Amino acid sequence: xxxxxxxxxxxxxxxxxxxxxxxxxxxxxxxxxxxxxxxxxxxxxxxxxxxxxxxxxxxxxxxxxxxxxxxxxxxxxxxxxxxxxxxxxxxxxxxxxxxxxxxxxxxxxxxxxxxxxxxxxxxxxxxxxxxxxxxxxxxxxxxxxxxxxxxxxxxxxxxxxxxxxxxxxxxxxxxxxxxxxxxxxxxxxxxxxxxxxxxxxxxxxxxxxxxxxxxxxxxxxxxxxx
Numbered sequence: 001x002x003x004x005x006x007x008x009x010x011x012x013x014x015x016x017x018x019x020x021x022x023x024x025x026x027x028x029x030x031x032x033x034x035x036x037x038x039x040x041x042x043x044x045x046x047x048x049x050x051x052x053x054x055x056x057x058x059x060x061x062x063x064x065x066x067x068x069x070x071x072x073x074x075x076x077x078x079x080x081x082x083x084x085x086x087x088x089x090x091x092x093x094x095x096x097x098x099x100x101x102x103x104x105x106x107x108x109x110x111x112x113x114x115x116x117x118x119x120x121x122x123x124x125x126x127x128x129x130x131x132x133x134x135x136x137x138x139x140x141x142x143x144x145x146x147x148x149x150x151x152x153x154x155x156x157x158x159x160x161x162x163x164x165x166x167x168x169x170x171x172x173x174x175x176x177x178x179x180x181x182x183x184x185x186x187x188x189x190x191x192x193x194x195x196x197x198x199x200x201x202x203x204x205x206x207x208x209x210x211x212x213x214x215x216x217x218x219x220x221x222x223x224x225x226x
Contacts, residue, residue: 011056012055015035037199078199090115090126097132097136106222107222110141120203121202122199134197137224139192139214139217139221141193144186153165185212188212191210191212193211194220194221196224
């Protein structure tokens, strides 16, 4: 059990209120996910591990509420992660935020990131990586791409997928429907995905939304910028 700073922990009621606020602000699918993330911000593994040491609701009846802001929670999570960071090993000049080639309204678009940026636990990241990217939204653009029937056929064969391979006619019918659906959702042909490294996902940037225009994605990015 983590017994440090017990006096700074909220009551069970306050913790649940904080988790509800976190779920709403960070678009968690379930309250339990927000509770686990919040527990980590307080230095515990998950909600189950912190629940037994939270104060009962009665103990805070005569004290001022400890409900804190979302930005405060984000700062707590950052401090927990930074306390375990690593020295620089793989971070290169091209990975620095300031060195990105396309920055619009202070937001990096299609940045060059370390190879393991999307699959590294935050406590295992290099300090410079956290300093450069923590809390800084960025945008990735995604265009529509089609593979040829030959590419599809070879991929299905090489992957040894145990399912029936489409005929060429079936393949192109499906492709046409897929293309129509893409352009119906993203009329310009480009999708703009907003991400930020903020601790809401334990080993990757958190997705904050997919948009049909650069303007919409920039607005979202600036709204969540720390």
